[in-house]
Amino acid sequence: MTKLKIKSINHGETKADKNRYCGPAVISAITGMTTGEAARLIRHVSGRKSVTGTSTWEVKRSLEMCGVDSKRESFGLALGRSKGPTLAAWLKHTVKQRTADRVFLIVAGWHWQLVQGRRIVCGILGDPTSIRDKRVKRRARVAEVFELQSMGAITKPMAAAKPKRAAQPADSDRAKAKRLAAKLGFTIESQYDTYFDGSRQYMYWIDGADKYVDAGVVEYSCHYSWYDVLDSLQAIEAHRRPTQSPANCA
Numbered sequence: 001m002t003k004l005k006i007k008s009i010n011h012g013e014t015k016a017d018k019n020r021y022c023g024p025a026v027i028s029a030i031t032g033m034t035t036g037e038a039a040r041l042i043r044h045v046s047g048r049k050s051v052t053g054t055s056t057w058e059v060k061r062s063l064e065m066c067g068v069d070s071k072r073e074s075f076g077l078a079l080g081r082s083k084g085p086t087l088a089a090w091l092k093h094t095v096k097q098r099t100a101d102r103v104f105l106i107v108a109g110w111h112w113q114l115v116q117g118r119r120i121v122c123g124i125l126g127d128p129t130s131i132r133d134k135r136v137k138r139r140a141r142v143a144e145v146f147e148l149q150s151m152g153a154i155t156k157p158m159a160a161a162k163p164k165r166a167a168q169p170a171d172s173d174r175a176k177a178k179r180l181a182a183k184l185g186f187t188i189e190s191q192y193d194t195y196f197d198g199s200r201q202y203m204y205w206i207d208g209a210d211k212y213v214d215a216g217v218v219e220y221s222c223h224y225s226w227y228d229v230l231d232s233l234q235a236i237e238a239h240r241r242p243t244q245s246p247a248n249c250a
Contacts, residue, residue: 109140
C-alpha cells in the first residue's frame, strides 16, 4: 500500500501538459501526473472532447484508474450545495479526524480541493498550504467529502499519456515536398478546418506559387495532400529548368 500525500499541482513544461480547472488539479496533486495528463484521463472516462467542470463520478473514476479509492464521508454533518456546512465549520468539526495520514477530497463552492491534516491544496492555491491561508474559500458550502485511500501503487494509465505522432518516413511525400520547396525557395503553410463531427481537413499553401498558377504551370497554390503539393513543386521545378538546345548534327 502506498501512503497518500498531497503534492503541488504539476502543470508540466508545455502547453499540452497544462489544464487550469480544479478537477485535473486535484488528480495531479494526489498522483503526481500533470494537469494535462489528468485532463486526458477525464476525457477518456467521460467521452467529452474538453474538460472544464468535472462531475463527482468523473473524478472518482479517474482516481480509481490511478489506484486511488474514494469513500464518501459525512462525519455526522448534513452536506449539500446549499445547506452544507461552510468549509470553516467542516474543518472545525473534523479537527480530531483530520490526521496527517488521512487525505480528504472535498467539493466546496463548486470547487475541488484536497485536505491532509492542516494542509490544503487546489488549483487556485497551487501548492499545499495552511488551511488558514487567506486564499482558502472558508465560507464555501461543503457539498461532498471523500476519504482517499491507496489501492496499491499509484500508476499513470495509458489513457493519460500524450499520443505520440507517428514518425514520417524519410522519403515520404511530406519530406520530399519540404526538401524541394526549400530548394526552390518556397515556404509551405498549413491550417485545418474542423467539421461538426470533429474530423479535420488539412490544407497546404505553396507561398509564392500564385504566379505559376497565373502562368498555367500549376492549377492551384492550395492543396489537400502532400502528394499534390509535391506534384505542383515538381511541375514548377520542371518549368524553371532551362530548355536544352538540340545538338548540332555533323
